[in-house]
Amino acid sequence: MGDDRRVETTETAPPTGREAVERAALGMFEEQGYAGTSVRAIAGAAGVDPALVIRWFGSKEDLFLRVLSLTEKPVPDLTGPLDTLGERLVAFALAPGQRDVRRDLTALVRASDSSSVRSRLRQITRTLFVERLVERLDGPNAELRSHLIASQLGGLLQSWDVAEDQNVAAASRDRIITLYGAALQALIDPPVE
Amino acid sequence: MGDDRRVETTETAPPTGREAVERAALGMFEEQGYAGTSVRAIAGAAGVDPALVIRWFGSKEDLFLRVLSLTEKPVPDLTGPLDTLGERLVAFALAPGQRDVRRDLTALVRASDSSSVRSRLRQITRTLFVERLVERLDGPNAELRSHLIASQLGGLLQSWDVAEDQNVAAASRDRIITLYGAALQALIDPPVE
DNA sequence: GTCTATATACCGATAGAC
DNA sequence: GTCTATCGGTATATAGAC
Numbered sequence: 355m356g357d358d359r360r361v362e363t364t365e366t367a368p369p370t371g372r373e374a375v376e377r378a379a380l381g382m383f384e385e386q387g388y389a390g391t392s393v394r395a396i397a398g399a400a401g402v403d404p405a406l407v408i409r410w411f412g413s414k415e416d417l418f419l420r421v422l423s424l425t426e427k428p429v430p431d432l433t434g435p436l437d438t439l440g441e442r443l444v445a446f447a448l449a450p451g452q453r454d455v456r457r458d459l460t461a462l463v464r465a466s467d468s469s470s471v472r473s474r475l476r477q478i479t480r481t482l483f484v485e486r487l488v489e490r491l492d493g494p495n496a497e498l499r500s501h502l503i504a505s506q507l508g509g510l511l512q513s514w515d516v517a518e519d520q521n522v523a524a525a526s527r528d529r530i531i532t533l534y535g536a537a538l539q540a541l542i543d544p545p546v547e
Numbered sequence: 548m549g550d551d552r553r554v555e556t557t558e559t560a561p562p563t564g565r566e567a568v569e570r571a572a573l574g575m576f577e578e579q580g581y582a583g584t585s586v587r588a589i590a591g592a593a594g595v596d597p598a599l600v601i602r603w604f605g606s607k608e609d610l611f612l613r614v615l616s617l618t619e620k621p622v623p624d625l626t627g628p629l630d631t632l633g634e635r636l637v638a639f640a641l642a643p644g645q646r647d648v649r650r651d652l653t654a655l656v657r658a659s660d661s662s663s664v665r666s667r668l669r670q671i672t673r674t675l676f677v678e679r680l681v682e683r684l685d686g687p688n689a690e691l692r693s694h695l696i697a698s699q700l701g702g703l704l705q706s707w708d709v710a711e712d713q714n715v716a717a718a719s720r721d722r723i724i725t726l727y728g729a730a731l732q733a734l735i736d737p738p739v740e
Numbered sequence: 741g742t743c744t745a746t747a748t749a750c751c752g753a754t755a756g757a758c
Numbered sequence: 759g760t761c762t763a764t765c766g767g768t769a770t771a772t773a774g775a776c
Contacts, residue, residue: 513697748771
C-alpha cells in the first residue's frame with residue numbers, strides 16, 4: 355500500500371500487498387497442497403508479514419477457498435452435436451491449457467477433509483458441469499446423469515494426476531479421449547429401457 | 548513382542564500395545580483424515596505414550612500407510628457374465644458392507660499430497676481392479692480400459708463421499724447402479740471400430 | 741487505521757534419563 | 759523398553775507502535 359496509485363490499465367504491474375499474497379498463495383497451494391503450504395511461506399514469498407496474511411484474509415483456510423474459487427476459469431463448450439459431446443468433454447478436461455484447472459481441482463480434493471472445501475467442490479462441480487449439462491440432456495434422470503458425468507470426469511482427472519506419467523497418463527491422449535468419451539456418452543445419450 | 552504368546556485362536560482379546568495403536572489409528576484416520584488426526588490423540592486413545600508411537604512405527608506417515616494398506620479387504624467378484632459386469636461392479640462399490648473400504652480410499656485420496664500415499668493408491672487400484680479386470684476383458688487396449696474403469700469407480704466413490712447425502716447420494720442406489728453400470732459397461736465391452 | 745511484534749497453543753519428532 | 763523433557767515447527771490471536 356501507500357504507493358498504490360491505481361494505474362488500472364497496466365496488466366503487469368508487480369503485485370503488492372494483498373494481491374501479492376493471493377498470487378503467491380495460489381501458486382504454492384497448487385504446487386504443494388494445503389498442508390504443505392504454510393502461511394509463513396506465503397507471506398515470505400509475497401514480502402509481507404505472516405500476521406498480516408491472517409489479518410487480511412481471516413485464516414489460512416479462508417485464503418485457500420478465496421484463491422481456489424475457480425471463478426474466471428474457462429468453461430467447457432457444451433454446444434454442438436450431442437452424440438459426440440462425450441469425446442469433446444474428455445478432450446476439454448485433458449487439454450494442456452486446462453492444466454491449472456486440473457491442479458486447482460486436485461488441490462481442492464486433497465484438502466477435502468474440511469467440509470467447507472467439500473462444499474466449494476460441490477459448488478464448482480455444479481456450476482462448471484451439472485447446471486449446464488442438465489439443460490442439454492434429453493431423457494429421464496437428466497440431473498442425476500449430469501452428476502454422474504461429472505463424477506466420471508472427476509475420476510479421470512484424479513487418475514491422470516495420481517498416475518504420474520505412468521499407466522493412464524502414458525497412454526496416448528487420443529485413445530483415452532475415444533474410450534472414455536464413449537463411457538461419458540453412455541450417460542449423455544438418453545437411457546433405453 | 549516379549550509377552551506375545553501367539554494365542555491365535557482368540558479373536559476378541561482386548562488389544563494392547565502396538566495393536567491398540569494400529570486399531571485406534573485406523574479408526575481415527577478414517578473418521579478425521581490424516582491431518583485431522585494427531586499422534587498424540589492416537590496414543591491417548593490407545594493408552595500409550597505418544598513417543599512410543601513414533602518409536603514403534605517410525606513416523607505418522609509410516610503408521611498411516613501401514614494401517615491403510617487395504618490388505619485383507621474384500622475384493623470384487625469378477626466372475627459371471629461379462630455383459631452385466633458393469634452393474635455388478637457399481638453395486639459392489641456402493642454396497643453398505645464396503646463402507647470401510649470407501650472411507651479408507653477417501654482418507655488415502657485426501658492424503659495424496661504425499662507421493663508415498665499416491666504410490667500406495669496406485670498399488671491398491673492395480674491389485675484391487677486393474678490386474679484382475681485385464682484378464683477378463685476382451686478386445687484391444689484391455690489394460691488401458693481397465694485403468695479407465697478403475698478411474699470411473701474412483702470418481703463415483705469420490706462424488707458419493709463429497710455429496711454428503713445430497714445430489715448423487717440422495718438418488719436411489721438402484722438407479723445409480725443401472726446408469727453408472729451402463730457407463731462402466733461401455734469400457735467393459737470390446738470397443739467397436 | 742495499518743502494520744509490527746509478540747504470545748498462545750498446538751503439532752511431529754528426538755535425545756536421553758530410568 | 760519405556761517415558762520425561764524438549765526442540766523446532768505450525769496456525770492463529772492480540773497488544774501496542776506508528
